[in-house]
Each structure stands twice: as structure tokens, then as C-alpha cells.
Amino acid sequence: MLGLNKHDMKMLLIVAALAMLAPFLLNPFPTDSAMAQFNAGYPDLMQRFVIFGIFAIGFNILFGLTGYLSFGHAAFLGVGSYSTVWMFKLLDYNIVPGIILSVIVAGLFAVVIGYVSLRRSGIYFSILTLAFAQMSFNLAYSVLTPITNGETGLQVYTSDPQYLIDDWETVPHLFGLVEMRSTYTMELGAWSFDFNAGYYLCAVLMVLMFYLSIRIFRSPFGMMLRAVKSNQTRMNYTGLNAKPYTLAAFVISGMYAGLAGGLLASMDPLAGAERMQWTASGEVVLMTILGGAGTLIGPVVGAGFIKYFENIFSKINENVLHEWFGFLPDGLENAVVWVVEHFVGSGWHLTLGVLFMMVVIFLPGGLVEGGQRIMRMLRGKKSDNDAEKTTQSTPAE
Amino acid sequence: MDAVILQILNGLDKGSAYALIALGLTLIFGTLGVVNFAHGALFMIGAFCAVSLSKILNLSFETIDETQTDFLGNPLKVKTAYIESWFGPELGASIIDWAVPLAILFSIPIMIGIGFIMERGLIKHFYKRPHADQILVTFGLAIVMQEIIKHYYGANPIPTPAPDVFKGSFDFGTLLGFDPNVIIYPYWRLVYFAFAAVIIGTVFAFLQFTTFGMVVRAGMADRETVGLLGINIDKRFTIMFGIAAAVAGLAGVMYAPINSPNYHMGMDFLVLSFVVVVVGGMGSLPGAVAAGFLLGILESFASMNEIKSLLPGIDQIIIYVVAIIILLTRPRGLMGRKGVMED
């Protein structure tokens, strides 16, 4: 169905179901319970999950398939966001022109940067992409302030031209049908679940992009990209020109990043220059590797993990901890709080660092492959062989 | 003219910091084939060795001075360093004053130890793993190291001054026949430059003139063959990692008086040091040093007003522009070898 084999179809359906049911799945704890701190089902974070999912899926088309490690993909995310906000400033708050423009502009940037950077391979390529992205960031933060609004980030002012604006428009919307920020809250007993229009738009796009990436992975083009990664010498002596293949992959992943950037700006009409900093480029690299580079679902998982830690763990403070461990005797409570404190709140970086090390040490190949290994171990030897067969015939699972 | 000479001095000074950090990084690349994102953190830990030593020397006991009050109006607790009470106020004070140079001795065993532990405990298991895994694990380690330092020392920079004798600046201009005050340069930065030159020279001499160095150089060129010769290259690589860590650490110790150390200073240098190493060419020690000085000098020139007024913002991007130009004209950087980290 849809040009997918059974296995891929199953995976697509699972992803789609997870995306659609996310408001329930991410809010498993009653609103007033102590565990509610771990709920992630509020619009902003759900949007970030899927948007960074798109970013990572796209990055994986380049890195996972061709092995070219770009350290400058955040530049495309940034120009995507700037394009969308500029459309808000020039036309109106309809998100569609902005998103289309952001994909196009990111694609053009990717053609230029990719054409130059792909003249080199390995770490030389990584550093070239890093250099381009850092130049973009540094200039956006300072000299290009008239275009990017520098430090503050590009935002919409009432004094902007907005040639197509109607007087009811105050926030991003889709053809006037629905505002991105509109949210329904469903109260079910002690639980509450948020259904946000913007989230669903992003989620649908994410599923579409995920579908597209499966198709690319399973296409002759995808096979050629894996051939690039595997052996460029043989590729060339087989009469294939590796460069346009890698450039195409680079541009596609740049456009994914542009789409993600456009969506970020559509959900929240502000584009900060930090989106282009090397740390942002590094983040998507980490997401992809953490989840499992070259696997279809890994990057999405990795993106979810990192964003979860950033947004949930950073908000747990000492007071919350005392609430949680209040049942313990005083001395013990303080001891436990003292220990845990280092890993939450301002210590969330530490948790992330430890997580990176744990995953790469104990689950080589990332969360997804590690998970598969564990499953295989549990299932025993026979299915072990089966599993190996399937991964071998479709190593880019 | 004077401005150009000044910027050359600045460039040499910046360059020596870049070169020192890049030297260790490229040693690890070249010998072990590992992408070490924790190298910046080693530099930072070096700087905090200086901070720690100065804190240790400043360990004090408190006496209450009834004549003064603290900010809450309570009697002031006056601190006296143990060192001062043991060695007398004058000698004690000068020991404290010389904390940073003393920290060189203090840091070498610590950094080599950290290097050994890192290599044996972690990096060793990643030689055969993809570069992506190396990046993830070393980046994770860098974060952990940072957070540990942040926990003990806070996020604020900690002033770590150079000894009093090195304060102020030296008037170069008068030597060259300029008017006084035209070309002045801080003593400590001159010390840093000289120190970097010594360290770089030592590392090169060590690799050039010792059997150990010969084996390591052979290992950098062709690891498998050296392994086949029955030489225990692993042990040597551990030592190399220790040396690389020590070089980064020493660069950090001496850098502490130039800019107050803070816990994320390593990350500030990380990207830059990668650029330096790659521009120099993967696996080339002279390349890394040359690129360090080249980028340092160009960066200094780009910050001159004359140049900034022609090309606004050029100092923001000069490093990257140079990196792009060099990598496009010389495929493997200044002196890179074929086949190192090209896939």
C-alpha cells in the first residue's frame, strides 16, 4: 500500500498513530498529581517534538544514507524561520506562503553551500558546512540586523507593511480556517489533554515527511546514496557520478530543515539567530546519532529525547523535589533531594551528558538499534537469525 | 606600521593559544583516529587546575574582628590563609601570588592522570567505532566535565591573576625606535607566547628524537603495519593521550590570567580548535601549529579599524572565510595527509 512493503507500512502507521494520539500519550499523569511534572503534552513542546522530528528526519537522509556529516544544518533551519517571518511581515499571517518560501530559500542555500562543501569529504566537509553556518549566525547576530533583527530575533511589528492583512488577523493561521494557537482542552476526570491546531498541522506534515523519507530510503536513489557511503571508488568506476547524488541528498535534507524552520516560525512568529549557531547544528547531529543514524525512526526518537530533557528536566526545581520526596524522613529527604538536584533544573545538561554516554556505551547504534538488540535478546536465538536477515536485506531500517 | 606590528604580536599570542589546543587535538586525531569533542573540556580543566591551586593556597582559617562588620552588620570574620601563617605573611603572600606558575607543576600529573583514565576507561573502546559514536560519547563527557566544574566553582568567571611581576606591559616600541607607549604588550602575554613555543618545541623534539616518538609517528602514518611489527602500540597510545591532555591542560593553566576561567570556556574554544586542526590538515602536527598562528594573525588583522571600515563585520567571520578558502584550494588543509578522516 502507498508503495510501501508491509513492514514499512506498519512503521508508518505506528508513527502516524503516535503522532495523532500524542496529546493523550504525553499526558499520562493527572494534572494535579506530583508526577504531572513529567507530562509533556502541552502544545509548545508537542510542536517542538514533531518539528525537530522533521529536522532530524531530513538530516538523516544526508547523514544516515550518504555518511556525510554536516555540522551546519542549523543554517537552513534559521533561513527557513527568517523567510516565514518575513512573509508575515510583508504579506499577512497566513502560514502557507511563508512555509513554501522557507523550503525554497533553504533549498537555494543548500544548493550553494552543498555545491561548495561537497567538493571535500569526511571531516573537511564537516568543517566547511560548519564554517558556512557559523558565518551565517555571526552575521545574522550583528551586521545583518536590518534583515534579521539580530539579538532579539525577527518578529512582526504592527508598523510592518503586511500588504494582505485583514483586521482580524493577529496571529499565524491557515487560510483563515484555524489559528495555529487555538487549543481545545479535554478534561477527563483528573486528566486534561490539549488538542492544538498548530500541533496537528505539524504532526500531519511530520507523518508526510516521514512517509517521504521511507520512500527515499527504499528507492533506487536511496540505494545509490548508501552506495556513496559504502564505496565511492566503486561507485565512480561503475559509471555513476557520486556528486549529484550527494548534492541532491544535501539539498533535500536542507529543504527538510527549511520546512522545520518555517514551521517553528509559524507556531511562534519569532526567529532568533541562535537557531543557526553551531550548538543548534550539533543538536540535530546528536539527535540523529542518539536515536540511531541511518534508521528511519531513530532521528525522531532522538529529537524527542533531547527536547524532552531540555523542556521538562530543566523545569524541575528544589521545591518540586521536596514535594516528591516529602514522604521520606527529613534527613533522607534532604539527602535524596541533594543528589537528584544535580540532575534537574540547572543540572539538566548533566543528565543529557550522562544520557549521551550511557546510550553510546550500552546501546551502540543508538536508541532504536539498541532497543532492537534488546528485543532480539529477549526473543531468543531463532528470531535472532530472522531479525538479522531482515536487517540485512533492508539495512536502512 | 606600529598598528601592524601590534597586530602581529596579538596574532602570535592568539595563535599560540590556538596552536597549543590544536596540537593536542591533532595528536589524538593522528595517533588514535578519535574525534575528541572533550578536548576543549580538557583545556578548561587545565585552567581550573590553576584556579584550584590558588584556592588551595588560599585555604584560610577565620578570626573574628570585632572592629569591622560584614554586610549583615555582624562582626567581620577575617580570613588568614594557612600558607601565610606557616611561612609568614610575606613569603606566604608571594607563594599565593605565584599560584599560576606553580599550577604548571600541579597540573601536569593531574592532566596526564585524567588523560590516562579517559583513554583506558572510555576512549579505548571507541577506536573501532564510527566517528559519530566518538562524537556523541566525547561530547557527553565534555558536558559532564563542565557540569562538575560548574557545581564546584559556579558559572561565574573566577579571576586568577598572574604574579605581580608580570603585571603591566612591556614597551616594545622603544626598542624599535618608536615613541614610548606606541607599541606596548602585556608581560604575561609574552610569557604565554614563550611558554607555548617551549611546549610546542618539546612535543616536536619528543616525537622527533626519541624512540617512543618514532614509533608514535610511524603509528600515525600507518597504524596496522606498526601493530604487525609486534610493538605494543596501545600502551604508547595511552601515553600519547596523556600527553595530549597535558598539553591542553597546560595551555589552560597559562591562559587563566589572560581571561578569567569559567566552566564553558572549553566549548568556546572547541569549534575554533577543530577549525584550526582541519585547516592545518588532519594528522599533521606542523600543520596544526602553522594554522593556529595563521588564523590568529589573520583574526588580529581583521579586527583592525582600517580593515573593518572596508568590510564591516569581517572580524566576525574571518576565521571561517579563511578556512573555506584554504580547504577549497588545498584539499587536505595546509599539510594534511591523504586518507586521514576523509570518509
Next chain:
Amino acid sequence: MSKSNFTRRGLLKTSAIAGAGVAMPTIFTASSAAAYTNEPTGSGVTLGFNVPQTGPYAEEGMDELRAQELAVQHLNGEGDGGMMNTFSSKALKGNGILGNKVKFVTGDTQTKSDAARASAKSMIEKDGAIMINGGSSSGVAVAVQGLCQEAGVIFMAGLTHSNDTTGKDKKANGFRHFFNAYMSGAALAPVLANAYGKDRRAYHLTADYTWGWTQQASMQAATEAMGWETVNNVLTPLASTDFSSYIAPVLNSGADVLVLNHYGGNMVNSLTNAVQFGLQDKMVNGKQFEIVVPLYSELMAAGAGENVQGVIGSMNWNWQLQDEGTKAFVKSFGEKYGRPPSNSAHTCYVQTLLYADACERAGTFNPCGVAEALEGFEFDGLGNGPTLYRADDHQCFKDVLVMKGKENPTNQYDTLEIVEVTPRAQVEYAPDHPMFAGGELGKCNPGA
């Protein structure tokens, strides 16, 4: 019943998915049973404290958090009450706000506008925060202020010194207690002219982003009005760690004063570098060379160590002030945390009290009511003497401190001393001053 938020064009008139549990839309919606965003439901009221907890400003963020926590205690009637006892308005009773116990949530801005907005949104969307307080940079303040305006909550801005926050980026839902670049210039110029003479030539090093530019423009205007000449203004990249190549040419430029329009790590490094070059030991144009740091903070001064000695700068507030309010605050902060509060801590503490007080006086948490109560509000007893929250741009006006690095500090907190308390009248400006032009306050947004 569910109510749609489809806009007026509303092609799909709502046919709500009515279900037993389907309730009302929450925040960001056009209408609902609630009169405004995150209306407290009786179990208490939640304030959001959004400060940098990671990155270079983490220490500042920590201090802000401490102060905010203290403020919450005082509002809830715990502790000694701090500045509530000296505050000229007596609306607060120590029983929370409008009888609601005060709770708070915290978040990490990372000093990035994106992350700060994400964090603020999570407080508003998930935790039901009714007001956002704190922050440590102007970029973040403007970004979060814009968000709060859209979401319909009150924003109190923390440490933000750029003119834009209450200038071209001002918003009806946002208030700033902190002073700004213009005020720094206005307060510093006379003191500088006094201390160093009116015939001075200044060389500016300026951080190359919005705050740096407004700071530099303010300083240049104010000092030139005093008769100083500006020799040069050099923009330095944000990412710089070593400023030697910017400082080296200063001596030969004919300037005799160096103005460092830097903040945070930039300022610590540029000042340290400038002192390394021995600039202050030199005589230029027959005068002692001087360094000026327009915006000081205790933490930066601590980071720069002995390099701040003798360097003049300005501050919003300092713990060494001798008014009753300051004394009360320093006492309760010092007793709780064993250290004196920083000026950003003071700002965040005071803003929390002021917000609570405004709610009490307005009798509601409705942002529009609160904003109205804060607009044009005059009070005293929170440090800095008589203070005004101006209605036109939501900027706070009060005395500004001119500080100087102390020559012989007695302890680690004793790095700066107060040179002069510049009276409020001297730092006031018209709301339509060119440096603050553009942008409009807009209308307050209750969000519902």
C-alpha cells in the same frame, strides 16, 4: 461544551466534538469561560520565574531565582516579610495574593530567545503561570515580552538594559523595573566629567548586537553633551573571548578614556585585557588614562576581580544603599542565603512584590486590571527612593547608582562602592525621545 476558536472568516462553523469530558479551550483562545489567561481556580496562583540556569549567565539566573523564592515566601507570610514592611503601599497582607497562596514554577532561558520563549510557553501552557518574571538579557526580554503580550499574561522583565525593551519593542503587558542604557549615560556623564574633566577623548569598544549599540549611542550622546569627544567606536563580535586585538590600538588613537560597552563574559574579558595592557598606568594627552564600564553587575565585578579597581560604571541598585527598604531586603536575603543580593536579584524580588501589590489594588489577576494598577504607580520603600512606573512606556523611573570598583575590598562581596546616587529627575526623558522612538505599547491583552 466546547467552543471553537475558528476565526471570523470561520468557514467551518464549529460543530464541537461534544463529549462528556470535553471542556473549554484554555489559553490562547478567543473566548472561554475564563475572563483571562490562566485565571486562578482557587487552589492558588502560579508565577513563572524564567531565568538563565545554564550558559554564561547561569550565576545571575541563580541569584534571581533565590530572590524570587524569597519574595514568594514573603508574599505567603513566611519569613520576616522583607521589603513588604517598608513598601509604601500596604495592600499586601502576607496571605498570598488576593487570598490565593502563591506558588511558582521555574524554567531555563539559556539566554537564547528561542529557548526562553519555549520555557515561558511551557509555564503558561502547562503550569498555568499567570505572570512571567526574570531573565538576564535584552534579547530574551524582548522576545518573552512579545510572547506574554500574545498570550495575555503580565511580563516583568528582569535584567534588561537595552533601550528597546521599553522603546521600540515596548508592550502593554510588559513592565521593566530595571534601568536602561539611556539612564546609564545620563547618570554617568556628569560624574565622569567631574572625575576626569570635560576635555576628554573617548574610545568605545561595543558589543556588536542591539544592546551594545543602544548602550554605545547613549553613552556617546551623554558624554558628548558634557564636552567629551568620541575618537572611535569599534564593534566587537559577541563570540570574542580575547579582546587584545581591539585594545592594542587604543593607546595610539589619541584617546584618553576607554568605554567598554560590554556585558557579562565579554565585559569581564575586555576589562581584564585592558588592564593587562596597563592602560590605566599610562598618561595620554597629559592625563591619566581611564576605563569606564557603563553597566556593572556584582557578578561581573567578581569575575573581573581586582581589575575593576577604580573603574566607574552604573548600576540599578546595590546592597550597600542605606535606605530602610534595602536594609530589610539585604537582611532577609543575607540571612537566608548567606550572601548579599545582586542588583538583578533585587529587580526580580521587587517586581514580584509589585505585581502582587498591583493585583491586590486592582482586586483581580486580570492582566488588564494589573497593568492599569501598575501604570503611573508611584511608590517608595523598595530601594532607590521614590519610584514611578510610567504609563506611557512601562519604564520604571528611580534614582540610578554610579559605582566605582573598590580599591581595597574587605571581602568577596565588597567589590564596588557607591560613588553617587543620581537623582531620578536627572535620568528622566520624554516618552518620545528619539532613542526610544518607534513601536507602540498597544492595548493590554487579557488573552481570553
Next chain:
Amino acid sequence: MGILEVKNVNKRFGGLQALGDVNLSVEENSVHAIIGPNGAGKSTLLNVLIGKLIPDTGSVMFDGQSVLGRKPFEICQMGISRVFQTPEIFGDLTVLENMMIPIFAKRDGAFRMHAVESTANEKEIIEQAEHMLESLNMADQRHDHSASMSRGNKRRLEIGMCLSQNPRLLLLDEPTAGMARADTNNTIDLLKQIKDERDITIAIIEHDMHVVFSLAERITVLAQGSPLVEDTPDKIRGHPKVREAYLGESA
């Protein structure tokens, strides 16, 4: 006129004359071996033939067209396939996928974006690939990871991949280097079979005399960068100059 004509090729590296006045003509549908002691310039000549090195003077013509200055993929598209000293295959891919790629390249040229079609639907390509694998006796291994195969099988696969494109000239660079005897013999048999079944020209650079004399129809002996003699295997075997230059060295 041979299918491959090398005329007056000279190549110097610094002071070293790597190739001096090389003239060589490979007849269509023949097996032509180039032998010579170490350092005779065999590899340099090969690199000139496949366009990797540009000679200082002279020309290399394939079927009337110059190969000099062309990119490897263009040379391949002209009909020259190359087998490497160490087998160059797509180690991360399965055997079947390895075989499909050259067939795609033959059909679609140097670059074509099939980004949304499914590989599984390319029935024709899969069929051809499986057919080729069958003729190599590798059909059972088609889902194996190619990197995990024995060296002999890798070589087999590589030769198969080259043949699947129906090249007119197959260049082999020491195809049995580093192989066990059994693998060497298998490879010789495979090449013989190819020679018998197809209209193909084979140029082989080899060290191993056993391989050379089993296969070659003509042999060129290189010494110090220049062709010493060119003749049939029988004549070469007894040629005094060859013994001197070649066997003498090994004695």
C-alpha cells in the same frame, strides 16, 4: 588498430621517469597481459589507462576516443570496467544490491533521481541481477552482507558487477593478489569462462605467472617504465631479455 591504443606515453614524477615512451595496442576480443617486475610502472600505466593520471606526453585512445582527462564514471560509461587489486564492492550493501547498482547505472546513466519509486518494483533490474548472480553461482548468498564474504567471493562479485554492464574492455589489476590457491584457480576459471562466453577484451596486469600463462593471448613485458617486448606467451616464456629483466631479478 586495437581497441585500446597507447601511443608515446611519458610520465615523470619529479626526477623519476615512471613511464618512458610506452606504446601498446590491445586487440579487440583478446586477453592481453602486462607484466613486469616491481617498480616497472605497471600501476602507473594502469592509472593512465583509466584516466586517473594524465601523462606528460602521448595519447590513450579507446575505440578511437581519447580517455585522457575524463572522469572515472565517464570512462566507465565509454565501456571500460575496472577490477581492483583489493576488491572494491559496496560492503554495507547486500550482494543483490551490489549487483543491482551497476545494472541501474547501465540503464540510467551517471545520475538519475528515482527518489520515490520503490527499488522493490524494479522487477527487470532485480531479474537481471539475480540472473547474473546465478551465473556466478552466488544466488544463495544474495541477501548476505557483502562485506562478510570471503575474498574470493568478493572478487567474483566484483567481476560480476563489471560484467553486468557488458563492458567492451575489462581491466584487471592483479586480480588474484593475496588470494589462496583455490580462490586463485576459481578466479582463473571464471575469467576463462568469461573469455569463452563473451565478446570482450581483457587487459590484465599481473604478477603471478601462473595466472598470466593460463589466460593471456598476448603479453607485454614492462621494465623500468618501458615495454621490453610484446609477444605470445610461448615466445615470452623463452625470451632471453625477459629472463634477464624479470626472472633474473627473482633468482
